[in-house]
Amino acid sequence: MGEFDLIRRFFQRPASAGVDVGVGDDCAVLVPTPGARWLVSSDMLVEGRHFLSTVAPERLGHKALAVNLSDLAACGATPRGFTLALALPRVDEAWLAGFSRGLLALADAHGVPLVGGDTTQGPLNICIAVFGEAPAGQALLRSGARAGDEIWVSGRLGDARLALEVFRGTVVLDGAGFETVRAAMECPTPRLALGQVLRGIASAAIDVSDGLLGDLGHILAASRVGARLDLDALPRSAVLAAQPAAVQQECLLAGGDDYELVFTAPPGARLPDVGVALTRIGRIEAEPGLRVVDAAGAPVEHGLRSFDHFAS
Incomplete structure (x- = not known):
């Protein structure tokens, strides 16, 4: 199975609301909400450092997206899309089926579409970037705590x-x-x-x-x-x-x-x-x-x- 067949089989999805162009082009095209600000975060998960090799692929797919969505949660953001960069030592169709199932189930639960990314051969490494929105001036930050809070x-x-x-x-x-x-x-x-x-x-x-x-x-x-x-x-x-x-x-x-x-x-x-x-x-x-x-x-x-x- 080649790289593009892998993407089409396990990660290609129809475009959704707020996404003019998703997976399959050089860039995703997202539609911003008037009056909102983009919030962007990225996390990398490396086998042996962030997760054990024994973890079920479905759970790994869930966690890979969950830890990124958690950053949006901490800022009070509404998720709008995410990209996936995935390095794999080899094409394992059973592993990919479980991983994509866990990943996309959580994505669907929160209405956040996969809009692009990359795949390559190498040690197992998962990098997700998430894109969210919050009304201008309303994002939660780390810098607002005051004595007495x-x-x-x-x-x-x-x-x-x-x-x-x-x-x-x-x-x-x-x-x-x-x-x-x-x-x-x-x-x-x-x-x-x-x-x-x-x-x-x-x-x-x-x-x-x-x-x-x-x-x-x-x-x-x-x-x-x-x-x-x-x-x-x-x-x-x-x-x-x-x-x-x-x-x-x-x-x-x-x-x-x-x-x-x-x-x-x-x-x-x-x-x-x-x-x-x-x-x-x-x-x-x-x-x-x-x-x-x-x-x-x-x-x-x-x-x-x-x-x-x-x-x-």
């Missing part, structure tokens, strides 16, 4: 990292527990609906991809503020809550791969109900730095840091 997070944290520790052999879980955390690791949910309704409410936002400490730290740096984070308030599954305290701390604070939204909002802000739990986990302070405390307000020493591609 409350810090909130969606969903729960730490399960993806716990699954990784099972794969590494440092944690043992029963079958049901492992499947729960493995699903969190391999099939994250991009919080697009939440991000869109937070426009005009949240003062700053980011998605948790590399770990809560580091990602919240990006908000603090961009906003030039500090924060107090309540370790005991961090939402976690029953599976993670059954682990030793040190394992819980590492998964919650430095785990990453959660793709939940962390955002700040003024006290008393009326938060929307979009079917996902929201938990208040701390407060923005004027004093620089990120201080982790327990329920009694006592400092928690941890020595943890978030994932860094070149330092880890």
Whole structure:
């Protein structure tokens, strides 16, 4: 099977609303919404670095798009299209069928069309660029947090990292527990609906991809503020809550791969109900730095840091 046959069979789709020209030409032609601004993000997934070789291709297709849509969610954007650049060691039709099925199922669920990309031979590498829109001046950024704002997070944290520790052999879980955390690791949910309704409410936002400490730290740096984070308030599954305290701390604070939204909002802000739990986990302070405390307000020493591609 040649490159263009591969594209036509697994990734060619009819043009959709907002797309004048999609897959099959030198460039996609998208139709902007009057008064909106484009938001663009790109993420690369490399085998052995971002995902295990044992992951099911359907789940890998889902995650490859989900992690990119999560960036749009963090900015309050509505997705409008995406491109896929895919390096494959060889043409494996069964793998491609599963990968494209997972990828396009998530795309259809959020009404975001595949509009172009590239394929080549090489080590397995997936690079997706997403294009979204938000009304002018309404995109959520990292730089708007102010002293006194409350810090909130969606969903729960730490399960993806716990699954990784099972794969590494440092944690043992029963079958049901492992499947729960493995699903969190391999099939994250991009919080697009939440991000869109937070426009005009949240003062700053980011998605948790590399770990809560580091990602919240990006908000603090961009906003030039500090924060107090309540370790005991961090939402976690029953599976993670059954682990030793040190394992819980590492998964919650430095785990990453959660793709939940962390955002700040003024006290008393009326938060929307979009079917996902929201938990208040701390407060923005004027004093620089990120201080982790327990329920009694006592400092928690941890020595943890978030994932860094070149330092880890």
